[in-house]
Amino acid sequence: MTFEVFLCSGIWNVPYVSTIYMIRSDVLKSGQVPSFEVQGIADLDVVWAKSLRDKGTFMYVSNVHHYGHLVNPDSYDTSLIRPEYYQLADNRLEWEYRYIHEDFEAMKDPDTVIQQPCPDVYWFPLVTPAFCNDTIAIMEHFGQWSNGANNDKRLPGGYENVPTRDIHMKQVGLERQWMLFLKDYIRLIQEKVFTGYFHNPPVSLMNFVVRYRPDEQPALRPHHDASTYTINIALNNPHVDYEGGGCRFVRQNCSITNTRAGWTLMHPGRLTHFHEGLPVTSGTRYIMISFVDP
Ligand SMILES: O=C(O)CCC(=O)C(=O)O
Ligand SMILES: [Fe+2]
Numbered sequence: 191m192t193f194e195v196f197l198c199s200g201i202w203n204v205p206y207v208s209t210i211y212m213i214r215s216d217v218l219k220s221g222q223v224p225s226f227e228v229q230g231i232a233d234l235d236v237v238w239a240k241s242l243r244d245k246g247t248f249m250y251v252s253n254v255h256h257y258g259h260l261v262n263p264d265s266y267d268t269s270l271i272r273p274e275y276y277q278l279a280d281n282r283l284e285w286e287y288r289y290i291h292e293d294f295e296a297m298k299d300p301d302t303v304i305q306q307p308c309p310d311v312y313w314f315p316l317v318t319p320a321f322c323n324d325t326i327a328i329m330e331h332f333g334q335w336s337n338g339a340n341n342d343k344r345l346p347g348g349y350e351n352v353p354t355r356d357i358h359m360k361q362v363g364l365e366r367q368w369m370l371f372l373k374d375y376i377r378l379i380q381e382k383v384f385t386g387y388f389h390n391p392p393v394s395l396m397n398f399v400v401r402y403r404p405d406e407q408p409a410l411r412p413h414h415d416a417s418t419y420t421i422n423i424a425l426n427n428p429h430v431d432y433e434g435g436g437c438r439f440v441r442q443n444c445s446i447t448n449t450r451a452g453w454t455l456m457h458p459g460r461l462t463h464f465h466e467g468l469p470v471t472s473g474t475r476y477i478m479i480s481f482v483d484p
Contacts, residue, residue: 201252205243208235217247259283271331272324278367289324290375291315291452298378308444311457312383315450316375322425322451326476328364329357329399338407346395352413354467355406356398356479368397372482376421380456380482384419394480399425402435402467402475410467412440417459417481424449425476432473440464 242249265280267273278285293315296302305313329335335355336342342350344358359368373391381388396416402408428435428449436447437455441464446455457463459481 199253199256201250203248204251205249206236206239207249207251208239211249270328272328275321275324275328276364276367278370289318289321291317294375298382300382304379304383307446307455308439308442308457310462311439311442311444311446311455312379313446313453313455314379315452316423316454317452319452322423322476325399325478326425328362329401329476332357332362334361335401352411354398354400354410354479355402356400359397359399365397368480369394372480376456376480376482380419383456384458387418389418389483392482393484394482395484396479396481398479400467400477400479402432402470402477404470404472408434408471409469412464412466414461414464415459415481416484418483420455420457420459420463421478421480421482422455422457423478424451424453425478426474427451428475432470432475434469434471435475436468438466438468440466 239249261284262280265277267276270276274284274288278289294317297304297314307313335357336344336353338353338355340349340351340353342348342353344361359365369391372394377390377392380392394417400410402410422437426432428447436445436449438445439457441462445468447468449455457465
């Protein structure tokens, strides 16, 4: 019972209390006065609580403060460079507090209009700066960026038509968590903006972080994504971390160059939104991409 008291605020009818009590005076006057005299039990609180129970007098514990909650340390792996990042399934409250953008909750509200910088390209706050920084740190620590070639052993078909310099979530043990993220966060906004499309849980075989650099891969030529819809999360900022960059939708003749770290684009994949990654002219641009429902 004490366990639950610390979890939340409220009032509970309990079989035993100790240390501090408040007693209604009419109980004392009514002859229901508890007894401290039970043979063989030394602890006064235990004796007293038993006597109250025997007389049918209820005891309550009340709590108006939030003292915190229990964390689950079972899967916390200190050998990882960002152990917290891997905790969505096991410690969701901490994870959301650390990684979900404070304005994301409002995006789910049917009355909140989601920005559309280009036709059918939605743009909204999703994750925190800590998420962006930890994602980049995990990927740079792993360090095995693809070489940008068409042949790619990580893919089921072994071939990528429009390759990027990237690391897949699968390579750093984050594929399963990412599926949960798509289902519990991304899907909710998808169902709101692309009305009448339902696919639960979302499926995605390609979830990866892309690195653009002038001397490595500065840009990405126009292509369609192998997805029903794509999410493209900015992990860092133009004019701070790099110059140039952004995403251009060719048919719509519309570019988004003022992307913001922690905000994601969500756009249709394989037919209407032919798009390209614009050249990064200095610095490094990082984005996180998912091709949802291929
Ligand atoms: O650079 C961008 O924002 C576009 C990235 C992209 O289209 C892709 O990775 O498929
Ligand atoms: Fe793309």
